[in-house]
Structures are given as structure tokens and as C-alpha cells.
Amino acid sequence: SSHVECQGKWLREGSMSPTMRQTHFRIQLLTCLGTCGVAFSAVLGVAPADEARYSGTTFSCFSGDEPALPTQAINDGFCDCADGSDEPGSGACAGQEKTLFYCKNEGSTPRRIYASRVGDGICDCCDGSDEAELAARHPNLGREMQQTRTWMGTSATPFTCSDTCAEQGRLEQKEKARRIEVLKQGIAKQDEGRQKAIARRQEREVEIKQLESELPPLQEAYTQAKVLADVEREAQKAAKEAEEAAKTKADVDQCYVHSPACMWRQTGSCSPEGNREPDKDDNCIKTLPLGSSGFCDCNGDGVKGDTEMGYDCDAPSRNCCEVCAPQKEVVSEEAAEPTSVSDGEEKPQVSEYSKWMDGAEEKLADQSEEKPEENGEKPQVSEYSKWMDGAEEKLAEDQTTDSTAGADDSNAETSKDENAAAPAEDQNTDSTAGADSGNAETSKEETAASPAPDEPKAKTAIEQEAEAKEKVDEVNRKVASIRAKIDAIPDEYLGYAGLDGVEISKKIGEFDYKINFFQDAKQDYTSLGSWGGFDGPGKATFEGGTRCWDGPERELKIVFKCDVEAQILDVIEPSKCVYQATVTAAGACTTEELELQSSSRVIGPKEELETNLAEEDAWEIDQTDSARHAFLA
Numbered sequence: 001s002s003h004v005e006c007q008g009k010w011l012r013e014g015s016m017s018p019t020m021r022q023t024h025f026r027i028q029l030l031t032c033l034g035t036c037g038v039a040f041s042a043v044l045g046v047a048p049a050d051e052a053r054y055s056g057t058t059f060s061c062f063s064g065d066e067p068a069l070p071t072q073a074i075n076d077g078f079c080d081c082a083d084g085s086d087e088p089g090s091g092a093c094a095g096q097e098k099t100l101f102y103c104k105n106e107g108s109t110p111r112r113i114y115a116s117r118v119g120d121g122i123c124d125c126c127d128g129s130d131e132a133e134l135a136a137r138h139p140n141l142g143r144e145m146q147q148t149r150t151w152m153g154t155s156a157t158p159f160t161c162s163d164t165c166a167e168q169g170r171l172e173q174k175e176k177a178r179r180i181e182v183l184k185q186g187i188a189k190q191d192e193g194r195q196k197a198i199a200r201r202q203e204r205e206v207e208i209k210q211l212e213s214e215l216p217p218l219q220e221a222y223t224q225a226k227v228l229a230d231v232e233r234e235a236q237k238a239a240k241e242a243e244e245a246a247k248t249k250a251d252v253d254q255c256y257v258h259s260p261a262c263m264w265r266q267t268g269s270c271s272p273e274g275n276r277e278p279d280k281d282d283n284c285i286k287t288l289p290l291g292s293s294g295f296c297d298c299n300g301d302g303v304k305g306d307t308e309m310g311y312d313c314d315a316p317s318r319n320c321c322e323v324c325a326p327q328k329e330v331v332s333e334e335a336a337e338p339t340s341v342s343d344g345e346e347k348p349q350v351s352e353y354s355k356w357m358d359g360a361e362e363k364l365a366d367q368s369e370e371k372p373e374e375n376g377e378k379p380q381v382s383e384y385s386k387w388m389d390g391a392e393e394k395l396a397e398d399q400t401t402d403s404t405a406g407a408d409d410s411n412a413e414t415s416k417d418e419n420a421a422a423p424a425e426d427q428n429t430d431s432t433a434g435a436d437s438g439n440a441e442t443s444k445e446e447t448a449a450s451p452a453p454d455e456p457k458a459k460t461a462i463e464q465e466a467e468a469k470e471k472v473d474e475v476n477r478k479v480a481s482i483r484a485k486i487d488a489i490p491d492e493y494l495g496y497a498g499l500d501g502v503e504i505s506k507k508i509g510e511f512d513y514k515i516n517f518f519q520d521a522k523q524d525y526t527s528l529g530s531w532g533g534f535d536g537p538g539k540a541t542f543e544g545g546t547r548c549w550d551g552p553e554r555e556l557k558i559v560f561k562c563d564v565e566a567q568i569l570d571v572i573e574p575s576k577c578v579y580q581a582t583v584t585a586a587g588a589c590t591t592e593e594l595e596l597q598s599s600s601r602v603i604g605p606k607e608e609l610e611t612n613l614a615e616e617d618a619w620e621i622d623q624t625d626s627a628r629h630a631f632l633a
Contacts, residue, residue, distance in 0.1 A: 044075060044089030044132065045118065047102040047110075047602075054088075061085050062098070075133075084115060090133055091118040100605060101130055108169035111603035126168045128161025135161070180597050185564045186589030193498030193586065197489060200497075204482050211479050218475060222468035229465035252285050255321035259284060261300025262324045267293050272310025276302075284320035298324035488518045493534050496587030499566060504583070506568040513571050515581065521545075521556045528556040528579055538588050548577035556581060560588035 043054045053059075058068040061081035073080050075089040084093030093099060094116035101118045103111045103125030113124050119134040255262065266280035267273070272295045282288065284296070295310040296318070297303075304310055309323050459467075489497050499517035506513055515521045521528040521542040529542035538560040545554030556579045561569065563584030571581045 044129065045101040046088045047112075050088075050102075059086060087115065089118070091115050091120065094118075097605075101125075102602075103127060103129055105165050105168075108165040109172055109601070109603055112605055114605050123161040125161075126165040127163050131161045176597055180594065182563060183589050183594040183597065186562050186586040187591060187594065189498060189564060189586040190495040190589060193496075194494045197494050197497030197500070201486055204486055208479055208482050211475050211482075215472065215475055218468070218472045222465070222472050225461065225465040225468040228461040232461040248285070251321065255284055255325075258326055259298050259321065259324040261298075262320055263297045263300055263302075264288060264320050265294050265297045265302065265304070267295070269293070270313035272304060272312065284324065287317055287319045289317050290315070296320035296323045485518075488531065488533075490534065493587070495589075496534075496560075496585060498586055502566055504566050504568055506571075508568075508571050511571075513568060513581065515542075515556075515558075515568065515583065517566075521581075523554075523579070526554070528554050545577075551577045553577070554579070558583050560585050562586070562589035562593065 042048075042051055046054055053062070054071075054074060057071060059071055059074055060066075060068050061083060062085040063081065063083045066081055069080055069086060073086050075087055077087075077090055077092050079093040080086045081093070081099075082096075084096045084099035087093040088099055088101065092115075094114070096115070099115065100112035101115060103113065105111060105126050108126050111125070113130060117124050118130050119137075121131065121134060124130045262284035264282045264284060264286070266277040266282070268275045268277055270293045272293055274293060277294075280292075280294075288294075291313050293310075293312050293315075295304040295308055298308050298320070299305065309318075311318055489500070496517075501517070503514060503516040505515070511523050513521070513523055518531045520530045527545040529545035532541040532543040532555075534540045535557075540558040540560070542556040542558070543553070545556070547553045554577045559580065559582050561582060561584050564586055566583065566585045569582040569584060571579055573579050
């Protein structure tokens, strides 16, 4: 019966060309061998959990939209179901993601791959099952692939999909054990950091309460100081207004004294010679802004005189009182002094000292020539000459006296006794010393009676208000700073608390990258931004960095990967001035991944693609790291 079913299936080839019939024959042969139980005990590409859906005499598409199909339609190379469920073991229904090829991979990890990767000449399954149909349809494929690869300059190994699951399984088990250990250590470190963060948060909350308890008296002091300061400000304002009013009145009075008829005359056409606009005339006291034209009518006759100033619309602000005020003649002191006599010659300036010294030499010479005892009188000697006579000897004696001034008290007593018996000349000396002592006492009394230095000026109410406000602001700043540290790590991200205060760095290409968690990030000395917060599981952002030339502000996006220690793996610039760093951290380790690694699982197509892309990226980074970063710079 199986032969009849297969033979009936082949009858559909009647309308095909010979080449198509030959190819289709091989596909049908492989399919019949699978469905008729000759070569395969299960349908190719079907997971064990779905095998029951492919048993029976008919097959229904998983979507349920199409009518039932004979079992011979399974893996016949024709896509009969929109969801591709009738072709689980071929690439006929490529382009959809509902029906995937299942690799059993006995001895290794099972996986699912897209239909487009089935029969494409590349071994995706370690057991080679994804290329079994291709091998059946093309017996000579090995030679064809060998020639093609040689022509392309790649490996000359013939096409074959040998079973490598046993070796791959051993490697996977080793990596799996390593990964499980990393996850366990990471989760333990994450829990430790979380507990410390909770304790630190509680300490910070206590500190905030302590600071907040200090606020009420400080705010009350500030409120009282503000009331007094407001009174002082009102008084200052009133005094200023009174001063300005007095000044204005004085200006007005002065203006009408020297220019009682002064008026501003407005004209049109932005020209002082334009038509008059009497309705816009104004008094001279008002300062007129930019944008009006006219003239200052100093004599009030309504006509612009030759000496009266005119202004166009571009002229700066003007005040006619100032313009019409009579110009005071400023005469310098030098100009005020007479510089010449009647005959035009400069009069010499002679000081009193020069007058006194004039002829002094001749007079002294005349006196020296006079006889010493003419008319029985002695020559007159000036007091200055007497004082200067023997001055050198006197100075020498004084120096000697000063050198012995440090004698002890007993010598001082002896000196007093000797002075008591000394001649009157020595007593005169003592009296002079006593006078000097009296002068010293008087100097002390004057010093004691002199006023003390100025005491610090009392602070005004406004200054006291500023001090009180600064105290309140300081406490509020401290509270805000502590609160920001608490809010930097929300409850759902406490697993990353171990990064608080941690700085990691790495040189990539020609740049040194530094990341100081929850604070800032830098590329050498260029800021990549300040901590902006978490963007979701395993993601964070630093923002508001140095602005790029002709571009936006720099920012750094973080992608966390699970590991015990924090380190930078790589930094790239996917778009202008937007950097992306891959960073390992214990906070990225999850119990979900640990459970997944510890259980039997099937690798999905996207997970496989991500793994392959990561491996390719790692190879590209190693090969082109320096060149890429040099280009980005």
C-alpha cells in the first residue's frame, strides 16, 4: 500500500519537464522513505513533542486554514501550508518563522533553525540532519562543492556533514559548568551588594531625618529675619525714592532756572527738519528714548535755531535740560595762574627758602672778616652753631652711654648716689632725663586715653536675612544630595549597588575610557556625560556630555553582561557622539539564566544568531580594533 501511495504521489509529475521530474523524483524518494518507514522512524526536522501531529493517514496544517493533506505532502518540497508546517524538514517554506527545523543533536544541545538554512550546503546541526535532504538530492554534491570552494579561494574540503555532537557536547558541558559557576558567584555578590545598599539606604534616611529636624528653627529664624529685612528694604526704597524725587525736583528747578522756556519739539520723517508734530511735544525734564526725531527748543520760540540741537530717529536718548544748560567754562589751575608779566616774559617763582639763602654766603664772609672785639663787643654766635659745635664728640658719648644702659639694679643705685653728689652740671643732665621720663609718662597716658580701634560694624537686617537663608539652603542641599544618592539606584536595580563608587577603565584604540558609576564617564578628558539612570534590565545611560563639533551632546549607553567583576569589554560609536559600552557586572546575573543553564533546553534560532554574531564581533574587534577607533576619532 505504501508503494501505491507513493506511486500515486508521483503521478502528479505528469506536467513537469524531464529535469524537474528527475529532481522531484529524488525528493519524493527521500520523503517516501521517511513516511513509509523504510529509512526513518520519525519525520525529518520534527521535535519529539510534535511527532504525533505528523502520524495518521492525513495531515492538517497547524494553522487549520487549509484542507487536510495526504501524508505524502509532508516534506515533498512543495509549501502547501502558509505556516510551513507541512515542510518541517525542507527549505521549501523559507521566509516564515512559525515552523522551524529541529536538530536533535544527540550528545549535544538540541536547537531549532530557520527553514532557509535547511539544505543550503552549510552544516548548522552538529548531527548534519539539516543537510540530509540535500545529500539525497545531490549525490555528487561533494565534487561540485569542492570545485566551487577552490574557485572562490576558500577551503578545498569536500562537502560533508559529519556528526560532531559528541565533541561539541563535551565543550558545551565545560562552558555550561563555567557559566553556572559565574552565575552563582555573581548572584551571591549581587545579594551581598543589595544587603549593603539597604543598610546604607537606612543610614542615609536617618541622616535625612536628622537634617530635616534642624530645619524648623532655621526656617523660623529666616522668617523673622525676612520680616525685619523687608522693613529695612521698604525704608531703603522710600529713602531712595525721596532722594530721587529731591534730585528730580532740583533738576527741574535748575532746568527752569537756566532754561525756563525749554521744550522738546517733535518732528516727523525721522528728521529734525521734518514737519512739526505739536501733539507729541514734551517738557525738557523727560529723557526721550531712541526712535523719535525733533529738536530741543531752548528758548521756547517753537522754531529750531542754529544753535539748538536736532535729532533723527537713530540718535541716542536725549534730555533737553542737559542739552540747553549753559556750558560752564572749566579753567585749570595752570590757566588761572598768571603766566607772564606785562612785558610778556615769564615771572620766576622764588621759594621762601631761596629768599632766605640769597646772599647768605657773602654775609657770612663779611661777618668772618670783622674783628672779634670791635668796640669792645664779643662776636655773636648763632644757636645753630653752638648746637653743632662738638656734635661729633657728643654723638660718640651718647653711643657709649647707650651701650651701658643695660646695667643691673645695684649699678643703678650707685649711679643715683653719685649723681646726688655731682656738680650742678650733672644735675642739669638728671633734670633733663627726668623731663624725658615725664614725657614718657605723658605719652602713656595719651595712648591709654586714645580711642579703641573701630569695632566690627553691626550687620544689617538684610545681611542677617541672607545668613539665615544660607543656613536653610545648606541643609536643603545636603538633604537633596543624600536623596539623589538614594534615588540613583531604584529598588529593582539594587543588584547593581555594588558598583556604587566603583571606577573602571580600559584603553581601546587610542582612547582611555573611564566609567565612574552613578557619577560620570569620560573618554580621556572628554566628558561622555553624567549618570542618567537605568533604561531597563541590563541597560543604563550617561548623558549631557561635551558637545560634539557641529553635533549633539555626547552620551554613553551601557549594556551590562553577567560576570563577577566589573570591567569594560568594548566601546563603540554606533552613531555620531553616541557611544555604547559593553560592561560586565554582577548585577546582570539573573536566577532565570541560572535555571535555564541548569536545565535541558533547546537553542532557538535567534539565540543561535546572537551567539554567532557575538563570536564574529569578538573576532572583528580583535582584528580591527585600532583601525576602527582611529576612524571614529
